[in-house]
Each structure stands twice: as structure tokens, then as C-alpha cells.
Amino acid sequence: MQILLVEDDLSLADGLQLALKQAGITVNHVAKGSEAIHVVQTFPPDIVILDLGLPDMDGLKIIEKLRKQKITIPILVLTARSSIEDKVSGLDSGADDYLAKPFDMPELLARIRVLERRISSTSMSNDILIGPVSLNTSNMQVKINNEPILFSKTEYVLLKSLMQNAGRIQTRDNLESTLYSWGEEVSSNALEVHIHNLRKKTGSDFIKTVRGVGYTVQKT
Ligand code: CA
Secondary structure: OEEEEEOOOHHHHHHHHHHHHHOOOEEEEEOOHHHHHHHHHHOOOOEEEEEOEOOOOEHHHHHHHHHHOOOOOOEEEEEOOOOHHHHHHHHHOOOOEEEEOOOOHHHHHHHHHHHHHHHOOOOOOOEEEEOOEEEEOOOOEEEEOOEEEOOOHHHHHHHHHHHHOOOOOEEHHHHHHHHOOOOOOOOOOHHHHHHHHHHHHHOOOOEEEEOOOEEEEOOO
8 A cells, every 4th residue: 555645734744654664555755736746647556646736836736737637546634724625625536535623543443444445456344355365454474374474564565455455466667666655775676575474474375476577365
């Protein structure tokens, strides 16, 4: 899961980035509307969290612009404007959800999970069950044959991405952007090492290699 955070309040952005990282979500951050549009067009995230009051353009205009270009990425609006009219115009312009500042982190995370379920190929609940592996996106617990198994944060994030997209091939680039934010130093074989470690826990044939492309988990 990779989120683009569009927020000009830098201390809020830092705090959010940290809290989301704790929850296994990789966040890339921009502070301007023009940058947000550029990123969504060139390096699309899974979800956009968008502040409405930005220095260079109104967040509502950004939403309208993206929707006009048929870009359907879920957008969660985060803003101090909390009047009913503002909520309505946010949703009318094409936002998927709306959270007024100040907000509690658990609520933001729950709303992110709602959007995540909508784009997942596998599950409309927080539990994803494929073969012997069950993964809960709310408590981040993984069970294999009903036994709770300990996964590192990175392994969990990787497994979640593969299971949420079961039946689809995840390219190396996809998976790396799920694991790392821009500019993070990554060694070239890091992904292979994590997949290798995952397979030791899930059984060797749960994650299939698609040679030269990436990896996939079959739907069951
Ligand atoms: Ca702002």
C-alpha cells in the first residue's frame, strides 16, 4: 500500500508519515497541488490523502482535474474545513471520503482500510484468506493453517500487497513502491531476499515467480 500525502503543514505531514509507516503503509509526501497532479499522473499511488487548503491551488480543483482525466484513484480529503457544505462539495467533486481536522489516527487508518478493500481484488472484509494463509489488515496478524506466525513489518507489507492483489501480477516496481518511499536506499536484491524469507513461512509455492516480471499469488 502506497499513499500520496498532499499536505502543506509540514509538521502534520511528518507526523502522519511516521504513524502510517508504523501501520505498514508507505507514504510519499508533496506540499503543493501542482506536484500532486504531476505525481498522480506519472507515478500513481494506491490512495491519495489530500488537504484542501494548499498554497498553490484549492484541493477541490485538484480532485476535479484528476476525475476529468478519468483517474479513479481513491481520494480521502483531510481538512480543517468542517462545515456540512464543505463536506458535500468535497464529495461532489469526486472525493471518496472526508475527514475533518483534528482527527484521531485510528479513524484515519480505518478509513484507509475501507478504501483499500475497495481496490483489493480479494476481500471486502479486513480478513483475506487464500489457501492456508489468512491475513488480517486491521490487527496485522498472519495465520498459517490457523497458527499465528510472526512476520517482520516488511514481510507483512509484501504479503498483504500480494494477497490483496491475488490473481494479478505484481511487478518488481509495484512491490518496491509498496515497500519504500522515494529516495529510500534499497539494495538491488532486497526484494528477492524478502520473498525468500516469506516463502520459508508460507510454503514455497504460495508466491509464484513470474519470470522477468514479478510475483503473484493465485486466487483460491
Ligand atoms: Ca493546508
